[in-house]
Amino acid sequence: MAFGSIEGISAGAQFENRQALYDAGVHRTLQAGIVGRQNVGAESVVLSGGYVDDEDFEDVIVYTGDGGQDDKNQQVADQVFEGKNRALLRNHLEEIPVRVVRGASHRSKYSPNAGYRYDGLFRVERCWRERRPHGYLVCRYRLIEIIDEDTGLPQSNEGQHSNEGPAPRTHGRYNRIVRDRDLASRVKDWHGYHCQVCGIRLEVEGGFYAEAAHIRPLGRPHDGPDVAANLLCLCPNHHVAFDNGALFVADDFRLEGWDGNLKSVPRHDIAIEHFRYHRSIWGRG
Amino acid sequence: MAFGSIEGISAGAQFENRQALYDAGVHRTLQAGIVGRQNVGAESVVLSGGYVDDEDFEDVIVYTGDGGQDDKNQQVADQVFEGKNRALLRNHLEEIPVRVVRGASHRSKYSPNAGYRYDGLFRVERCWRERRPHGYLVCRYRLIEIIDEDTGLPQSNEGQHSNEGPAPRTHGRYNRIVRDRDLASRVKDWHGYHCQVCGIRLEVEGGFYAEAAHIRPLGRPHDGPDVAANLLCLCPNHHVAFDNGALFVADDFRLEGWDGNLKSVPRHDIAIEHFRYHRSIWGRG
Numbered sequence: 001m002a003f004g005s006i007e008g009i010s011a012g013a014q015f016e017n018r019q020a021l022y023d024a025g026v027h028r029t030l031q032a033g034i035v036g037r038q039n040v041g042a043e044s045v046v047l048s049g050g051y052v053d054d055e056d057f058e059d060v061i062v063y064t065g066d067g068g069q070d071d072k073n074q075q076v077a078d079q080v081f082e083g084k085n086r087a088l089l090r091n092h093l094e095e096i097p098v099r100v101v102r103g104a105s106h107r108s109k110y111s112p113n114a115g116y117r118y119d120g121l122f123r124v125e126r127c128w129r130e131r132r133p134h135g136y137l138v139c140r141y142r143l144i145e146i147i148d149e150d151t152g153l154p155q156s157n158e159g160q161h162s163n164e165g166p167a168p169r170t171h172g173r174y175n176r177i178v179r180d181r182d183l184a185s186r187v188k189d190w191h192g193y194h195c196q197v198c199g200i201r202l203e204v205e206g207g208f209y210a211e212a213a214h215i216r217p218l219g220r221p222h223d224g225p226d227v228a229a230n231l232l233c234l235c236p237n238h239h240v241a242f243d244n245g246a247l248f249v250a251d252d253f254r255l256e257g258w259d260g261n262l263k264s265v266p267r268h269d270i271a272i273e274h275f276r277y278h279r280s281i282w283g284r285g
Numbered sequence: 286m287a288f289g290s291i292e293g294i295s296a297g298a299q300f301e302n303r304q305a306l307y308d309a310g311v312h313r314t315l316q317a318g319i320v321g322r323q324n325v326g327a328e329s330v331v332l333s334g335g336y337v338d339d340e341d342f343e344d345v346i347v348y349t350g351d352g353g354q355d356d357k358n359q360q361v362a363d364q365v366f367e368g369k370n371r372a373l374l375r376n377h378l379e380e381i382p383v384r385v386v387r388g389a390s391h392r393s394k395y396s397p398n399a400g401y402r403y404d405g406l407f408r409v410e411r412c413w414r415e416r417r418p419h420g421y422l423v424c425r426y427r428l429i430e431i432i433d434e435d436t437g438l439p440q441s442n443e444g445q446h447s448n449e450g451p452a453p454r455t456h457g458r459y460n461r462i463v464r465d466r467d468l469a470s471r472v473k474d475w476h477g478y479h480c481q482v483c484g485i486r487l488e489v490e491g492g493f494y495a496e497a498a499h500i501r502p503l504g505r506p507h508d509g510p511d512v513a514a515n516l517l518c519l520c521p522n523h524h525v526a527f528d529n530g531a532l533f534v535a536d537d538f539r540l541e542g543w544d545g546n547l548k549s550v551p552r553h554d555i556a557i558e559h560f561r562y563h564r565s566i567w568g569r570g
Contacts, residue, residue, distance in 0.1 A: 040470075089491035093492065093494050129490070204378070204526060205414070207324060207374075235521075236520075237487060240494055246488060
């Protein structure tokens with residue numbers, strides 16, 4: 001696997017066809033949309049119109065996993081997080097950036113007029129597996145553009161520096177969702193910084209530590225609201241579990257992925273519709 | 286507390302004196318360096334040359350806590366994470382941005398020539414309490430500049446938007462340390478993604494999840510190396526504990542803050558000097 005940007009190739013570089021992309025080392029396969037290894041990570045993805053579930057907001061892309069289609073690009077089966085789909089999921093869990101290429105056949109106003117365009121490095125901010133209008137489960141990935149502030153180009157040295165001595169620094173730019181920190185602190189206060197799943201309270205120098213987790217995620221395509229009814233007070237471990245399909249809350253607050261019920265306090269009124277949304281993006285009732 | 290930027294006041298705004306800063310609402314006290322409330326957070330800090338331990342790298346500032354000085358600004362006692370010092374620590378734990386003001390008397394090439402200059406919002410990336418050359422423990426804070434990409438000004442709407450409907454978005458810029466993701470994945474593989482402290486292994490959709498934690502932190506002023514000998518494989522909860530003064534490793538791998546010893550595997554050779562450094566920045570042995 002060759003992660004990160006390719007020396008001498010800047011974001012915006014144009015390629016006539018898949019062979020040219022292949023030869024440049026940008027996307028090292030002639031057919032598939034994802035180049036990656038199952039439990040390691042994906043080095044590049046191509047958007048080329050093969051999946052109706054792709055959504056493109058320029059600096060945020062909702063990318064669709066691989067598979068489950070017939071030879072007319074109709075979805076006829078569920079996708080699973082195996083093979084290349086699991087590879088791209090590892091980018092999220094390991095924070096590995098992925099090269100993104102847009103092709104002319106990708107249905108978006110951000111597509112090139114012809115051929116393919118390398119559009120730089122993106123981070124895989126979130127993954128989920130959702131039932132789409134066509135009736136099948138699809139692996140989806142929220143990709144966010146990363147730009148090197150100093151050069152205006154993609155991060156060029158990510159993962160490619162010498163490790164001895166101080167680590168090099170760079171200016172990263174990223175699309176950030178503004179969230180209400182006061183609100184988050186207030187919700188944590190209500191629970192005394194105890195995790196609503198396991199009851200743990202982390203004590204560090206200067207007080208307690210917990211995280212305010214959004215049930216329905218902020219940002220496109222989920223667009224969850226930043227309100228107390230959409231927040232949980234969780235320890236970091238259960239925040240990771242909740243965001244990554246290992247923990248669910250039923251309508252009656254019963255937990256799946258942990259014994260017992262979600263702990264609640266009277267003044268924290270959580271909207272059950274957000275639990276339903278959270279379950280739905282993992283293909284559950 | 287009024288966190289975030291002040292409407293109508295951009296980074297770079299000049300103020301003749303402390304009274305003018307006060308009147309503008311930028312720093313609402315006439316004497317102290319930190320405006321904050323102990324268990325809530327700090328809204329602003331001023332750099333004005335009172336502490337020899339301040340270090341200024343422009344977009345990264347190592348700020349010194351309050352107290353322990355005599356009337357000639359000589360350090361004569363240890364500082365503790367109480368009062369205003371604890372307030373600024375909460376900014377780190379709650380991810381609350383802090384307004385930064387540089388005064389002409391601050392010894393740095395980034396100081397204004399006269400009076401005071403508001404230099405925008407910074408995040409408090411890390412805190413620790415370290416014994417300095419003068420022999421006393423000092424609370425220290427690594428502050429990193431945040432800039433709104435769209436305007437080139439500090440984030441103007443952090444924490445001040447309506448919460449219903451989709452959360453607003455902004456482009457944040459930040460000073461980022463490049464770390465080696467391959468190396469991090471390799472270290473986690475060696476430990477089978479089990480936490481070296483508690484042995485837990487988080488299982489999420491698509492595999493296991495753990496974090497590679499630097500023992501001696503990356504970046505100024507610590508400048509730890511990005512090598513396996515300086516990494517631990519930790520669960521998110523123990524990563525927070527380790528980075529925030531609640532967990533230490535002795536030379537013989539005995540843990541303080543958890544029962545037992547750090548779990549090790551033969552091929553992961555950890556340099557004891559990094560444990561010593563980590564303990565030293567918390568004023569231990």
